[in-house]
Amino acid sequence: MAHPLRDKNFRLLFTGRIVDGLGDAVSPAALTLAIVIATRSSAGLAVVLVCALLPKVALLPVGGVVTDRLGPRRVALVAALLSGAAQVSIGLLLLAGHLDFPLIAMAAAVKGVASAFDTPATLPLVAGTTEGDGRQAANALMGIATSATLLAGPALAGVLILTVGAGWAFMLDAATFGFSACTLALIKVRPVPVPRGSLRGDLAAGWAEVRARTWYWTSLIGHATWNFAAGMLATTGPLIAVTELGGKTVWLAALEASAVGYLAGAFVAGRVKVSRAILVGNIALMSYAVPLVLFAVAAPAWTVVTAYGLALACLGFLNPVFETTVQQEIPAEVLARVSSYDWLISLGAMPLGYVLGPVLAREFGYTWPLTGAAVLVVISLAVPVSRPEVRNLRLRRAAADERPVQVSA
Numbered sequence: 001m002a003h004p005l006r007d008k009n010f011r012l013l014f015t016g017r018i019v020d021g022l023g024d025a026v027s028p029a030a031l032t033l034a035i036v037i038a039t040r041s042s043a044g045l046a047v048v049l050v051c052a053l054l055p056k057v058a059l060l061p062v063g064g065v066v067t068d069r070l071g072p073r074r075v076a077l078v079a080a081l082l083s084g085a086a087q088v089s090i091g092l093l094l095l096a097g098h099l100d101f102p103l104i105a106m107a108a109a110v111k112g113v114a115s116a117f118d119t120p121a122t123l124p125l126v127a128g129t130t131e132g133d134g135r136q137a138a139n140a141l142m143g144i145a146t147s148a149t150l151l152a153g154p155a156l157a158g159v160l161i162l163t164v165g166a167g168w169a170f171m172l173d174a175a176t177f178g179f180s181a182c183t184l185a186l187i188k189v190r191p192v193p194v195p196r197g198s199l200r201g202d203l204a205a206g207w208a209e210v211r212a213r214t215w216y217w218t219s220l221i222g223h224a225t226w227n228f229a230a231g232m233l234a235t236t237g238p239l240i241a242v243t244e245l246g247g248k249t250v251w252l253a254a255l256e257a258s259a260v261g262y263l264a265g266a267f268v269a270g271r272v273k274v275s276r277a278i279l280v281g282n283i284a285l286m287s288y289a290v291p292l293v294l295f296a297v298a299a300p301a302w303t304v305v306t307a308y309g310l311a312l313a314c315l316g317f318l319n320p321v322f323e324t325t326v327q328q329e330i331p332a333e334v335l336a337r338v339s340s341y342d343w344l345i346s347l348g349a350m351p352l353g354y355v356l357g358p359v360l361a362r363e364f365g366y367t368w369p370l371t372g373a374a375v376l377v378v379i380s381l382a383v384p385v386s387r388p389e390v391r392n393l394r395l396r397r398a399a400a401d402e403r404p405v406q407v408s409a
Contacts, residue, residue, distance in 0.1 A: 003134070003137065004129075004130045004134045004135075004137055004138040004141065005141070007129060007130065008187075009129040009187045009188050009189065010126070010129040010130055010138060012183045012186055012187045013125055013126070013129055013183065013184075013187055014138075014141060014142065014145060015183055016179065016180040016182070016183030016184060017142060017145055017146075017180065018145045018148070018149060019176045019179045019180060020080065020176050020177060020179070020180035021145055021146055021148075021149035021153075021176075022149040022152060022153060022156075022176055023087075023172050023173030023174070023175065023176030023177065024149070024153075024173060024176070025149045025152065025153020025157075025259075026153045026156050026157045026160070026169045026172055026173060027087060027090075027157075027169050027170050027172075027173040028153075029153055029157035029158070029169075029252070029255060030157040030160060030161055030166040030169035030170070031045075031048065031090070031104075031166065031169075031170075032045060032238055032251075033157070033158075033161060033166070033238070033248055033251075033252075035048065035099070045235055045238070046235045046354045046355055046357065046358050047101060047105060048101065048104055048105050048108050049108075049231075049234065049235065049351075049354045050351045050354050050355060051105035051106070051108050051109045051112070052105075052108035052109060052111060052112040053112060053347065053350055053351045053354070054109075054112065054351055055109050055112035055113045055116060056112040056113070056115045056116045056119070056347070057116075057344060057347055057348050057350075057351065058116070059113060059116035059117070060116050060119065060120065060340040060341070060343050060344040060347075061203050061206070061337070061340050061341060061344060062116070062199075062203075062340075063075070063116040063117040063118075063119065063120045063121075063336075063340055064120040064206055064336045064337035064338070064339060064340025064341070065199060065202045065203060065206070065336075065337055065340075066117060067117065067120045067121045067124065067336035067337075067340075068124075068192075068194050068202070068333065068334065068335070068336045068337055069194060069196070069202075071189065071191070072120075072121035072122075072124040072125045072128065072189060072336060073121075073125065073128075073184055073187060073188075073189045075117050075118070075121050076117075076118050076121040076122075076125060076184050077181050077184040077185060078117070079114040079115070079117045079118035079121070080114075080118065080177045080178075080180045080181040080184065081177070081178075081181050082110065082111075082113070082114040083111050083114040083115065083118070083177045084173075084174040084175075084177030084178050084181070085110070085174070086107045086108070086110040086111040086114065087107075087111065087170045087171075087173040087174040087177065088170070088171065088174040089103075089107040089110075090104055090107045090108070090167075090170045091167045091168065091169070091170030091171040091173075091174060092167070093107075093167070094165065094166050094167030094170060095165065095167030095168070095171075096167075119339070119340070119343050120336040120337070120339045120340040120343065121336060122142075122339070123323060123326065123327060123335055123336070123339045124189075124192070124332070124335050124336050124339070125189060126138050126139060126142060126323070126327070127190075127327045127332065127335060128189035128190040128191075128192070129187065129188075129189060129190070135324050135327055135328075136269070136270065136273075136320060136321065136324040136395070137270050139269075139270075139319075139320035139321075139323045139324050139327075140266050140267070140269045140270025140271075140320040141266075141270060142320070143262070143265075143266030143269065143270075143316055143319050143320045144263055144266045144267060144270065146262065146266070147259050147260070147261075147262035147263035147264075147265075147266055147316055148259070148263055149259075152259075153255075153259075155252070155256065156169075156172075157169050158252055160172075192332045192333050192335075193333065194333045195333070202337065203337070205334060205337065206334050206337025206338050206340065206341055207341060209330060209331070209334050209337075209338050210338055210341045210342075213329065213389075214387060214389040214390075215278060215384065215387065215389040215390045215393050216326075216329075216342075217345075218383055218384035218387055218389075218390065219278060219282060219322070219384045219390065220341075220342060220345040220346055221345070221380055221383065221384075222282060222285070222377075222380040222381040222383060222384050223285075223345070223346040224345050224346050224347075224348060224349045224380075225349065225376050225377055225379075225380035225381070226285060226288055226346075226377055226380075226381070227346055227347055227348075227349055227350040227353070228349035228350060228352060228353040228373065228376070229288060229292055229353060229370075229373035229374070229376065229377050230288075230350065230353065231349070231350035231351065231352065231353020231354045231357065232353040232354075232356060232357035232360075232369065232370065232373050233291075233292060233295060233353075233357070233370070233373075234353070234354065234357070235353075235354050235357040235358050236295070236357040236358065236361050236366060236369075236370065237251065237254070237295055238251045239361075240295055240298060240366055241254065241301075244298045245298060245301045245304065246301050250301045250304070250305070253301070253305050254304065254305050254308045254309075257305045257306065257308050257309030257312075258308050258309055258311075258312035259312075260309055261308070261309035261310055261311070261312035261313035261314075261315075261316060262312045262313065262315060262316035263316065264313045264316065265312070265313035265314060265315065265316025265317035265318075266316040266317070266319070266320055267316075268313075268316075268317055269316070269317045269318075269319075269320040269321050270320065273395070274321065274395075275394045275395060276391065276392075276393065276394060277321035277322070277324075277325060277395055278321070278322060278325055278384075278390055278393050279385060279390050279391050279393070280317075280321075281314070281317060281318030281321055281322060282318070282381050282384050282385050282390065283381070283385055284314035284317060284318060285314050285315065285318055285377075285381055286377060286378050286381050286382075287310060287311045287314050288311040288314070288315075288374075288377050289374035289375070289377050289378050290307045290310075290311060290374075291304060291307040291308040291311050292370045292371070292373055292374035292377070293370065293371055293374050294307050295366070295370055296366050296367045296368075296369075296370035296371045296374070297367060298366070321395070324395060325393065325395060326338065326339070326342070328395065353373075356369070357369070
């Protein structure tokens with residue numbers, strides 16, 4: 001089995017995503033701290049996060065159809081350029097000294113629209129630049145790249161905030177999107193013939209593929225609950241860290257620990273072949289309940305940071321093996337559409353978490369809402385774990401006679 005990085009096209013894709021991911025890891029950390037420090041409240045942060053995520057969630061199915069029809073490379077390239085323009089806008093506002101929430105929210109919404117088209121393109125891009133047995137290693141490498149950038153991003157964001165200001169974090173992010181667009185312009189992706197139909201018909205075909213697989217949609221419900229809890233923690237965690245756990249450095253440390261954990265989990269996924277990977281991954285994902293409870297009771301900072309890192313290690317393991325299984329089980333001609341529904345279901349509950357986090361914390365404090373979210377995470381992931389379709393699903397080795405397919409620009 002050839003290592004995926006030996007292929008020029010995957011190498012370009014991987015490089016572009018690393019650089020792009022670094023900028024995308026810097027800007028959220030910078031914006032989070034800038035808003036929380038300026039307002040001493042999580043409400044403004046919640047508004048911006050919701051404005052970024054709602055357009056993405058609403059347009060994901062359309063993004064999947066467009067990606068299948070036009071090809072993932074072309075769609076991802078345009079999305080990178082649009083995202084870069086949105087980040088320049090936010091950067092200029094911050095550099096001018098204006099924490100203007102409506103304008104920042106509008107620019108965040110534009111980036112959310114771009115992400116709705118870029119996100120479904122990721123699995124087809126990896127599948128179209130790799131072969132057979134190399135795909136799990138390729139997906140793991142993408143996960144390692146994500147975690148490495150998440151590790152470096154908050155640290156770099158902290159340096160920029162303390163030196164030149166948060167605005168430059170967004171200017172850096174815009175530059176990385178430009179670099180990613182350049183790499184996408186150079187790669188070649190294996191073409192997949194896609195029968196043309198109506199928009200409604202294409203959407204229905206993608207949804208039918210999801211509904212036909214019990215292992216898939218039950219797992220997605222568990223992942224949606226996990227993301228709901230993550231949304232609550234994203235808007236309440238920074239405030240708990242700043243007001244009760246010792247300051248902004250605790251939240252930055254938690255972000256660093258999560259990146260290290262994710263990196264370790266992705267590394268394991270790329271090295272260890274687990275046959276019943278979806279079963280193992282969903283069980284491991286239940287560990288997110290632990291940092292939720294520790295944040296809820298304002299436990300000692302080192303326990304919160306450690307538990308958060310371990311929980312994200314489980315996510316880092318799950319994502320590559322889940323993506324590899326999807327690439328194995330889903331026909332290539334509907335892969336982007338199915339991926340879009342995956343993200344739609346998985347991320348659909350996150351805006352609710354963003355909104356309910358500050359609201360419930362204001363009414364009831366942090367303890368019961370975050371503890372309740374922890375219980376929901378365990379219950380929702382126990383459902384797919386109990387299903388025979390999940391327990392019996394195994395990763396297969398690629399056929400020995402699998403041959404490369406001609407690629408086109």
